[in-house]
Amino acid sequence: SQQGEEDPQALSIQEGENATMNCSYKTSINNLQWYRQNSGRGLVHLILIRSNEREKHSGRLRVTLDTSKKSSSLLITASRAADTASYFCATVRMDSSYKLIFGSGTRLLVRP
Amino acid sequence: NAGVTQTPKFQVLKTGQSMTLQCAQDMNHNSMYWYRQDPGMGLRLIYYSASEGTTDKGEVPNGYNVSRLNKREFSLRLESAAPSQTSVYFCASIHPGRLNTGELFFGEGSRLTVL
Numbered sequence: 001s002q003q004g005e006e007d008p009q010a011l012s013i014q015e016g017e018n019a020t021m022n023c024s025y026k027t028s029i030n031n032l033q034w035y036r037q038n039s040g041r042g043l044v045h046l047i048l049i050r051s052n053e054r055e056k057h058s059g060r061l062r063v064t065l066d067t068s069k070k071s072s073s074l075l076i077t078a079s080r081a082a083d084t085a086s087y088f089c090a091t092v093r094m095d096s097s098y099k100l101i102f103g104s105g106t107r108l109l110v111r112p
Numbered sequence: 113n114a115g116v117t118q119t120p121k122f123q124v125l126k127t128g129q130s131m132t133l134q135c136a137q138d139m140n141h142n143s144m145y146w147y148r149q150d151p152g153m154g155l156r157l158i159y160y161s162a163s164e165g166t167t168d169k170g171e172v173p174n175g176y177n178v179s180r181l182n183k184r185e186f187s188l189r190l191e192s193a194a195p196s197q198t199s200v201y202f203c204a205s206i207h208p209g210r211l212n213t214g215e216l217f218f219g220e221g222s223r224l225t226v227l
Binding site: 009031033035040041042043044045048088090092097098099100101102103104105 | 116143145147152153154155156157160162168170171202204206214215216217218219220221
């Protein structure tokens with residue numbers, strides 16, 4: 001079974017609003033990453049948070065990690081129509097070589 | 113600097129046929145990966161190669177074989193294609209110096225249909 005599971009599966013918001021996506025995982029991790037995928041394209045890395053970090057920022061992105069709940073959230077502030085894409089979390093386990101295991105993703109639609 | 117290049121981009125096969133998906137990266141990365149993506153399923157790891165000469169199974173290796181031909185190239189082979197292997201296949205790579213940043217670089221995908 002997949003390590004990470006995102007919710008919601010789909011999210012539709014108005015431009016300018018904030019978008020929050022959540023990711024839950026099952027085993028101890030080394031780090032958790034978020035990727036973005038535009039329709040029909042490959043994935044692009046957004047941000048990584050290590051297991052000993054609780055929050056990280058990058059531009060309009062804010063990621064949190066709660067290792068006690070085995071969950072993470074990605075917040076996109078002041079969303080734009082260009083943020084429309086699918087967003088995936090991926091985890092790297094403590095006990096493995098560097099393998100990323102992806103969740104099923106959240107499809108975000110930002111309406112102009 | 114092309115990044116990660118996959119060929120072919122599209123392929124239609126009949127059940128039982130074989131084919132090889134090619135992947136090459138020009139970033140001098142050590143580790144390379146093959147994933148498949150099915151609708152609503154996210155990406156699932158098929159095989160990966162931590163370094164030249166090594167390969168290891170991922171989450172869904174059955175029905176596939178891989179070859180790490182050299183540092184640049186990592187191919188995925190379907191020996192006897194089945195309709196369940198209809199999917200989009202992604203190759204990715206990472207530089208060991210990037211492990212702390214976790215940045216996998218992905219190709220644009222190979223869309224395979226098995227009839």
